Amino acid sequence: SDSDSTSGDSEDNTSSSNESEEATAETGETIKIGVLASLTGALESYGDQTKKGFELGIEYATDGTMEVAGKKIEYIFKDTETDPTVARQAAISLLEDEEVDFLVGSSSSGDTLAVTPLAEEYEKIIVVEPAAADSITGSEYNDYVFRTARNSSQDAFAAAAAVAGEGVKIATLAPDYSFGHDGAKAFISAAESLGAELVHEEYADQAATDFTANIQKIIEKKPDYLYVVWAGANTPWNQIVDMKVEDHGIKVTTGVADIATLPTMTALTGMEGFTLYYHTLPDNEVNDWLVEQHKSKYDGAVPDLFTAGGMSAALAIVEALKQTDGDTNTDTLIETMEGMSFETPKGTMTFREEDHQALQEMYSVTLEESDEFDYPVPVLKRALTPEETAPPIMNQ
Amino acid sequence: MNLAKVEKSTWIYLAISLLLVIVPFIVTGRSMQFIIIQFFIFAIFAMSYDILLGYTGIISFGHVMFFGIGAYSTAIVMNRFDSTILSFILAIIIAIILAAIVSLIVGMLTLRLKSHFYAMLTLALAGLFLVGAEKWRSLTGGNDGFTFSLPEILRDSQSLYMLCLLSLVLIFFGLRRLTKSPFGRVLMAIRENEKRTESLGYKIVHYKVIASVVAGVVASFAGVLYSISLRFVNTSVFATDMTIDVLLMTIIGGVGTLIGPIIGAGLVEFAHHWLSSLADVHWIFERWIILYGIVYILVVIFFPLGIVGTIQKKFFNRQNYQKKKQQNPRRKLDEGRKEDEDELYRNG
Amino acid sequence: MEAILETKDLSIAFGGHVAVNGVSVKITEKKFTSIIGPNGAGKTTFFNLLSGQLTPTHGTIYFKGRDITKLSTTNRTRLGIGRSFQITNVFPNLTVHENVRLAVQSQANVRYQMLAHFNHYKQFKEKANELLELVFLDDKANSLAVNLAHGEKRKLEIAMLLALETEILLLDEPTAGMSLEEVPAIIDVIKKIKGQEDRTIVLIEHKMDMILGMSDEVLVLFHGELIAQGTPEEMIENETVQSAYLGGQYDEQLT
Amino acid sequence: MDLISTLVINGLATGMLIFLLAAGLTLIFGLMSVLNFAHGGLFIWGAYTGVWSYQLSGSFIIGIIVAIVTGLLLGLITEKLIIRPVYGNHIQQILITLGFMLVLQEFIKVVFGPNQIAVSPPAFLQGSFYVGDVIFIKYRLFIIILGLLVYFVSMFILKRTRIGLIVRAGVMNKEMVQSLGINIRLVFMLVFMVGAALAALSGMLHAPYSGVIYAEMGLEFSILAFIVVVIGGMGSFSGSLFAAILVGIAQAFMAYYVPALSLAVNMLLMTVVLIFRPQGLFKAKG
Amino acid sequence: MMSSLLRLNQVEAFIQKFHILHDISFEVPKGEVTVLLGRNGAGKTTTLRTIMGLNKVSKGSINFQGEEIGNLLTHRIANKGIGFVPEEQGIFGELTVGENMRVAMKKEDEQTTKRMEWVLDLFPDLKKFWKKPGGALSGGQKQMLAIARAYVNENELLLIDEPSKGLAPIIVDKVTESIQQMKEQTTILLVEQNFLMASKIGKKFYIIDDGRTVHSGQMDELKEDKVLMKKYLGIS
Ligand SMILES: Nc1ncnc2c1ncn2[C@@H]1O[C@H](COP(=O)(O)OP(=O)(O)OP(=O)(O)O)[C@@H](O)[C@H]1O
Ligand SMILES: Nc1ncnc2c1ncn2[C@@H]1O[C@H](COP(=O)(O)OP(=O)(O)OP(=O)(O)O)[C@@H](O)[C@H]1O
């Protein structure tokens, strides 16, 4: 209808894709995947990671043939601009005009929620990546939603595993909006289940320039650990250090996000926390391949936080197709994918039958100085098993 | 003679509306339809804004609060009740009543303020609504938002298209009549010179409040349509960006005309869509937002009064100029032409 | 003779400066009253008080015996007190015709009509045209008011005032900046209205020939106070008036 | 008591930072009456170019100088190409400056990439110290001093020269000012450039304060700056300073005592001020 | 022999698309008061604005002191020594009287201080309301301020648009007198509807009608010429 081109990027991927074209000529069938991501705007770097990861994932899963069960795989990226209207428009265009068989996406939870009902309506599977809101596989769940991304509760369990124990006093600091509340609440319940005691919950304006008052309050409550949930650019780290929180015997812990944020955490060197991915952490073949390929393809750059996620989404889809032998019937696929395990850069993931949330490895880390960079890097303390961080089922 | 005149433009608009009715039978792609639906919705929203900006001379930076009220009312009602047409009607009624009450209060509280201050105050109030939506998470789901279901008929893209088109046409004609009524003329007088309007015996605060209520209710209705077109709502319906978008649409099209905001909405929607799709064509367009920004700059340079406004002015000037050339000063003018131009210059 | 408008001890101060100071006057119905006084004497301020643009710090205003001190501008206009402005005060981006039509519409009490088309009211249009002819602006009916020459704006101002058909006309230097040629014509218009003997006219002017030719009564303001009151002839003879206001020019002007 | 002092001092520092941000806007919006939505764009360009040269050269001072120069240059370009055709027309200003804002913001990503960039204060401004039980953060003290400096210099210039008067007169009646022999275009251009330089400077100073810079921060902060200018009273430097400190301290205290409302504190403050004192805190009624 | 300070030759000007001035030609001799007359809308104000560079000259020439100033920028023209009292006064409403004066003052030397004293003597009201916003002045006071602003600077030529408008007779006298005092150093081009005033101080006059200079002569003769007065000025 309009200029939405099918940029099935496959052409310029590798030389092997050319061979695949001949192969598909035989069966004449293609499987189309539409990927929604924030390719512009504030979450642009996340979108970019998903995109790169997804491309590499398909390549890896098909051994570079871009084909599964004799069918060619084609994928189309669409920008959501982190705007639910645009996300929905893009999704419709993918489902209607491109007639994709799968949706993947997207970088923001709001965009994702604007799209999941369409999956139900069109009866197509959406693999949610990397949106983390619990509600996507919780209150807003529908049968067509599968999530390779971790959700906020998994983060919380990972964090709690690192610090909580009988009698430990904890406090939280989180931005005052859905993401922060979700994360803090999940952490609190996870930590309490491990016997910790909550002494204070603090929410701060995410756009604030000054966190003095918030930190001051936490100091007064004298917790053993302060768990900080933070995303976005305006970070509280400098002030946490400037206000000498550690001097008051409070240990700070948080999730380590993408590489760009590491320099902002210089002051937190030595901190114990967790992360869902850092390229040196998982020890498995898939990750080795990912790191190597990513480096060679992108000028030596290493894969980042959501690159592994993007790859996992691709791997999940290809794995499902392998198991159905290329059958794209959605019911069949759902049946296949429920309970399906597949190998990813983060080890084996399993879609839980009840809520389609992928249980996955998380990593307990310490931020340590490195010789290579002038910022600290997460060093593995312990890989947390998928079972350890399994979140409660929330879609009932 | 005059009647025939008015009818002529009305006919043109009706003809265009009819054409638009046929569109979904030609453009069957739902994604294109979705874009056109968004265009209709924002055209309604922008027209409501123009009642304030173009006709009454009020700059508001918080008009989005009514849009958000409409969107949330619908989403919440549809989420809590059965997804039937009846609940939908209930949603509309609630949306309109809420918007009317809020715009009445906001109007009475703030309309005595002068331009900038009014603008900033509305910005603040809309900001408070945004914070409210963020905080009242049990009702709104916070900034992630929530989805809801709709009766079958409203899920159908075709019928949604028709609903939005019908709303647009009715609201357009309704507002057009309003702006051309004696009441509408007084609004324009207020825009031009408040004090003087007062001393002609008009109570300006009444007019401003009524204008603000009309604009609020229409915006709220646009919000209703917006949320059903998305079947999802989150706090972005209260975001300042949305006000800025609608402000841009109105200005690009031309303030003080009704057709202007519609054209502006179309231009912004389609330019956005087209430019962003360029990103797929060549990597050089990955930064298409730069082009998008340049479009705004060019519009100001080449269409200082907005697209419709500038074209009308050119037309008006030319006619006036020719007339001035032919006529000696004291000759009486032909009545018909006189009204014509008056019309032309000020109305859509 | 009935007093249609009466002020009692009317005062207003801006900061420390008392612009109108304890003015008590009666303005007789259907008569022509003029107000003179040096610049800054408080004439315009006095008008502003009468028409409701300003609220007095002190004193009362009665219209036909009714206390209107607290009424708004709008309500006073509706009661029948109309005024023109010293500084040009029109709707710049509306046409000349529309400017007048708005006044006509208000006079006809069509205020909140939202459903009918404004062209529906043919009589307004015609009346507006008549008024424009009266002040020699008919050829400019379609110009935007902002494009008028200064004198033309003054005429428009008068047309708008006349359109309101109020019982009282408060005219603040209506002919300031008007060309020599047209002043007599406007004076004729004012005289005509006066001749109909159904309106009360209050005029502020610095053109003494106008004052002398038309006034029934002259009020003299000085430093905010009413210092003299009487027939034009009496006032011209008044020594204070001569020294404070007229200077040496008045007798030349009279010739 | 220590608590209060800590809150006050940090609120003051935040306030000063906001003041630096608003100072440019006080000139451009308050004095010249230009609704410059591209202000945030000048802010981020100052931040990025300043940080870039700071990290390259290792000298914070060089960073500051580069930011100011960027501000002046961008101010020149903005004024000539974007603002000059639309003086006196708020509606066109909104459209054209928003368009330009998009261009500026997106261009940042072209030049510096889309990722956020971490920044830390120079060594001599790092860390904090105690006086009694009250904690002082060095960089914040630096901000407070710099804010006061900017305030006094600006006040001196505005009070001692006719510039302020000429600009205000020019906004009211450009033709008349020109008829008095003043090259108002040049004056406007210079004032705009200074305003832009102040915006750029505050961007640069803001960077180590929050620890990161990112392209989207421009619009966020420019709205805050608008709020401060309006609360303080348009065109009043003292008003902006006072309002900025008020906002800073209110944020600190709200966050401590009424955390539930801390998201809304700016908006609430502005609402209250506008309802009870529409002309702003430091402006006589008129 | 008086040389002419300002000479307009077949000047044409447009406002937007409207051809307002068709053929304006006149000379202003140094050291005299020259008066432009004509009915409303004739183009007098437009003529003055065109000289000031506030309107473009589309054809013809404007010569000041032997120099073409036709399309110079307004502030350049002003700095050549031309002062302007506009018809709409051009008061900066939100600035005080004092600030209005300060904006106008090109220099702050002794000379200017002297002039300032003279001006404030002429219009004591201004001194009285020195700290009042210009917008709050009475109509006549504004007019005085507009004139005063033009007086404080040393100018070769003053363009004054209807100075007597809104002034009390006694102030008109003062203004008349002041113009007479000034004309030795400062030449004046006056637009005036107050014929009495104009005839007192004016030497040469030009009548403008429909954007053209249609007649010129000596003011003394005009006073006697009833036919002409009737034809162009409507005075009988
Ligand atoms: N809004 C105001 N604020 C402060 N002072 C004012 C205001 N309005 C008028 N004044 C002062 O009040 C006095 C009277 O002004 P007013 O306009 O009534 O004079 P006037 O008699 O009409 O003079 P003119 O003949 O010059 O028009 C003047 O000194 C003026 O400066
Ligand atoms: N902006 C404009 N657009 C169109 N026409 C204009 C504009 N400004 C003035 N005119 C017209 O130009 C003509 C000359 O106006 P100008 O102001 O020069 O007259 P004037 O001789 O000074 O009259 P007055 O005695 O009333 O002041 C008038 O007919 C006026 O309507």
Ligand SMILES: [Mg+2]
């Ligand atoms: Mg007066």
Ligand SMILES: [Mg+2]
């Ligand atoms: Mg004139």
